[in-house]
Each structure stands twice: as structure tokens, then as C-alpha cells.
Amino acid sequence: MATAPPGDPTLPLFELPAELAIDTGIARRVITAFVRAQLQQAGFERAVVGLSGGIDSALVAFLVAEAIGADRLLCVLLPYRASSPASRGDAEEVVRRLGCASELVEITALVDGYFGHDGVPGAGGLDALEASPLRRGNAMARARMLVLYDRSVTWRGLVVGTGNKTETLIGYTTLFGDSACAFNPIGDLYKSQVRQLSVAVGVPDAIIRKAPSADLWPGQTDEAEAGFSYPLLDRLLYWMIDKRRNDEELAAMGFEPALVERIGRMVATSEFKRQVPPVAKLGPRTPGVDYLYPRRRPGSARR
Numbered sequence: 001m002a003t004a005p006p007g008d009p010t011l012p013l014f015e016l017p018a019e020l021a022i023d024t025g026i027a028r029r030v031i032t033a034f035v036r037a038q039l040q041q042a043g044f045e046r047a048v049v050g051l052s053g054g055i056d057s058a059l060v061a062f063l064v065a066e067a068i069g070a071d072r073l074l075c076v077l078l079p080y081r082a083s084s085p086a087s088r089g090d091a092e093e094v095v096r097r098l099g100c101a102s103e104l105v106e107i108t109a110l111v112d113g114y115f116g117h118d119g120v121p122g123a124g125g126l127d128a129l130e131a132s133p134l135r136r137g138n139a140m141a142r143a144r145m146l147v148l149y150d151r152s153v154t155w156r157g158l159v160v161g162t163g164n165k166t167e168t169l170i171g172y173t174t175l176f177g178d179s180a181c182a183f184n185p186i187g188d189l190y191k192s193q194v195r196q197l198s199v200a201v202g203v204p205d206a207i208i209r210k211a212p213s214a215d216l217w218p219g220q221t222d223e224a225e226a227g228f229s230y231p232l233l234d235r236l237l238y239w240m241i242d243k244r245r246n247d248e249e250l251a252a253m254g255f256e257p258a259l260v261e262r263i264g265r266m267v268a269t270s271e272f273k274r275q276v277p278p279v280a281k282l283g284p285r286t287p288g289v290d291y292l293y294p295r296r297r298p299g300s301a302r303r
Contacts, residue, residue: 013208014195015231020238022193024200028063031185035067038183039158041295046157050148050178051075051094051102053087055198055207056186057162058094062201063185064160070100074155078144081108090207097204103151110143111136141177149180158182166191166230169237170263171270179273190234228259236263 039045047064051057065073075098077091095102115136116122116129124131131139148159161181163173165188173179186194191212198208211221212230226233236255239245240263245253250260276288285291 013199013205014192015229016192016196017231017235017238020190020192020196020234022189022196024197027189027193027197028066028200031063032067034183035064035160035185038295039068042158042182044156044158046072046074046155047160048074048076048148048152048155048157049160049162050144051077051091052162053077053084053090053094053207054212055194055203055210056164058090058203058207059194059198059201060160060162060185061094061098061100062198062203065098065100066201070098072157073098073100074151074157075100075102076148076151077102077104078107078147079104080106080111080140084213086210087213090204090210093204094207097202101155105147105151107140107143107147110146111139114139138174138177141174145177145180160185161187163187164189164191164194166234166237168274169241169270170233170266171273172226173273175273190238191230192234232259233263236260237267240264241267 035047039047045068047068049057049061049064051061061073061075075091075095077088077095079088092102112122114122114124114128115131116124119129121129145159152159159181161179161184163179163181163184164186167173168179168187186197189197195208213221236250236259239250239253239255240260247257247260247264251257279286279288281289
């Protein structure tokens, strides 16, 4: 299945490797039940989603609205001054289709207040003024999460994650930024599967077709920056992680050895992003080590 040029309705929306195809009906039922259960276990009825205009957050918004009703969902749009106007427009279209509550919070003042702008240092001084786009992008992700968690207080809802399995495995996420959340409905879906499920739930075609981007700077796209396509990366990760094929077996399947080595290294070196911070054990029952329980509703008698 080939990726379609933007605006061409006669071609498929995206490329879906055969081994990654899922039963979208089952996935939809599992995820919406998961959303309801996570909220109930934590004692909440509402949810907050940071809506970027990209496919991941759009899919999560659609699934959360389906699970609990659009009236219990708050979508927050969090652009920076360099963010794509088209992305904001796509996010606004999602809000329009869902009929949910929304807020627009510009994060420019938050980010520039630290890094500075137009040659004028901010709170971070001269070093911050000369920060790389990637460093600024990480700060933007954390500024957005600052706003989302503040809005979660006023909305009285949990922050829902929007990270997919592909990005989580290779570490293409910002710790305490876009990876921060109360729970993540799409964290076990590869990017190709996110696209497939997005079609099933009615995410706008324009969002499904466009090149994925973290919107870190004008014209930035995930695939151009990383140097590989999501369908190829998803296939490799599927056979590497889900099917546990070793490097030699992956090479025999036709994957370039250099790519296999590179992705394997990315998965290994980003492991710290996928785990809670280790705790130095001193007492008989240590949180996160041997004091481990499933989430339960506030007021539970369990000790």
C-alpha cells in the first residue's frame, strides 16, 4: 500500500506493512475500555489531551471522546511562535468534529522567557540564548506538559498520553515532556497501526496523509530528520522486539545490517526513558521496588 500525495483521494492514505495490520474493531474496544478503567481506578471522570494537529494526539482525542463522551474531554492547543499554522488548523478541525471543550495556550512566553529571543537573553543567560533547536524543542515539550498538568487541576481530569510504540522504543520522546501522562492509550501501537486505527475512527484525512512532525522548527519532519521511513522502521521493530529476531536473522530477512545495528542501539540507549527512576533500597518495603500494586480508587482500604 503506497503513501498518497496530499489531496489525492484516489490513492491509499498510507503504507501499511502486512505483518502490522490489526483488527481495528478489537483495538478500538480494548482501548476505549482501557480509558474508562484507568479513569475509574484513579477516581476521575474527565480527561485532558494536548492536541498538536498530528495524528497521534488526534487519534487519542477521538478514542477518549468515544470512551467517555466529548463533554468530558478538554483538548489544549499549545503552539510556539514557530509552530506550523497548518498544524493549529488541523487541531481546530479535530475539536470541531468532536465538539469537545478546547483551550489555546501559547507557550512562546514560557520558552522564550528562559532561552531568550532576538539576541536578548532570557533567564537561562547567554548559554541558553545559543541553545540548539533540539534543546529548545525539548523545553517546548516540557512547557506543554507544565500547562497540561495545570489545566488538569482546573478541569479536574487526568492527562492522557499520546506517544506511540515506535517513538517510545527508539527514544524519540522527551522525558517529562511528551512522555509524561497518567496513562497512554496508544503506547502499544506502532505508527503504521496508529494510521490504520485513525482511519477507522474518523480522524481527518488531511492529518493521516501529512508527514509526521514534532514541529520543532519550520519544515521539520520525523522521517527526514531520522533518515528512515516509519513503515520500514515499524517492520524492523516488530521483528526485533515483538518477534525477538536477532541481528543475523533480521539481516537474512532483508534489513540492512547498518540499520539493524543503529536501531538496536537506539532501543538500548533509550531504556532509561521507559522506566520509572530507580530507588536506592533501604527499608523492607520500597516504593517502586517491592511495594507494587495496581492502581486503585482513592479511599481503598488496602495497605
